[in-house]
Amino acid sequence: DQQVKQNSPSLSVQEGRISILNCDxxxxxxxxxxxxxxxxxxxxxxxxxxxxxxxKNEDGRFTVFLNKSAKxxxxxxxxxxxxxxxVYFCAASVYGSARQLTFGSGTQLTVLP
Amino acid sequence: GAxxxxxPSNKVTEKGKDVELRCDPISGHTALYWYRQSLGQGLEFLxxxxxxxxxxxxxxxSDRFSAERTGGSVSTLTIQRTQQEDSAVYLCASSLxxxxxxxxxxxxxxxxxx
Numbered sequence: 001d002q003q004v005k006q007n008s009p010s011l012s013v014q015e016g017r018i019s020i021l022n023c024d025x026x027x028x029x030x031x032x033x034x035x036x037x038x039x040x041x042x043x044x045x046x047x048x049x050x051x052x053x054x055x056k057n058e059d060g061r062f063t064v065f066l067n068k069s070a071k072x073x074x075x076x077x078x079x080x081x082x083x084x085x086x087v088y089f090c091a092a093s094v095y096g097s098a099r100q101l102t103f104g105s106g107t108q109l110t111v112l113p
Numbered sequence: 114g115a116x117x118x119x120x121p122s123n124k125v126t127e128k129g130k131d132v133e134l135r136c137d138p139i140s141g142h143t144a145l146y147w148y149r150q151s152l153g154q155g156l157e158f159l160x161x162x163x164x165x166x167x168x169x170x171x172x173x174x175s176d177r178f179s180a181e182r183t184g185g186s187v188s189t190l191t192i193q194r195t196q197q198e199d200s201a202v203y204l205c206a207s208s209l210x211x212x213x214x215x216x217x218x219x220x221x222x223x224x225x226x227x
Binding site: 102 | 154204218
């Protein structure tokens with residue numbers, strides 16, 4: 001039973017356009033959400049996070065939106081750059097605890113020059 | 114180096130053999146985590162060490178899996194009597210306390226059990 005789902009295994013976007021990566025979750029106890037970026041042969045790196053008390057968090061070109069009623073979060077990257085090409089994982093946690101950190105299966109983003 | 118390192122980077126073993134995977138966390142990070150990622154799946158939590166507290170082993174899939182952390186630094190994940198379903202990428206991460214935003218991952222060990 002996957003509690004965190006990323007239903008799109010891949011996404012291609014033209015350079016300069018917006019990339020939207022989606023993530024759905026089922027556990028209503030999740031209250032902290034994170035996005036990670038992973039390049040080949042490297043471990044995931046933390047990108048941006050959001051607490052359940054917010055519905056939006058922005059950091060430069062990256063914005064995460066949280067819709068608690070729909071149990072849905074999304075990561076927007078604008079403008080997209082070729083260096084953004086990587087696998088993006090969303091993750092969810094209970095009480096911000098790493099012990100309860102649950103990851104999605106990832107979306108491969110390819111930004112075309 | 115300044116990051117989390119893991120060894121070996123790749124390991125091929127025969128079913129039934131024991132394997133040891135090593136993790137060197139970032140110096141000063143008190144928390145250390147092990148995850149695994151099977152093909153097509155997200156990262157799965159295995160075990161968590163925090164300082165001198167008893168580790169949280171709630172994610173270990175069976176008693177064939179064990180981990181230790183010596184001197185609050187290096188950690189070893191041991192899988193006994195490996196099975197084909199143990200094939201996965203095993204990732205280690207460390208962080209300052211339990212702050213997930215300071216969590217850094219190693220490059221992983223790709224384990225293949227034949």
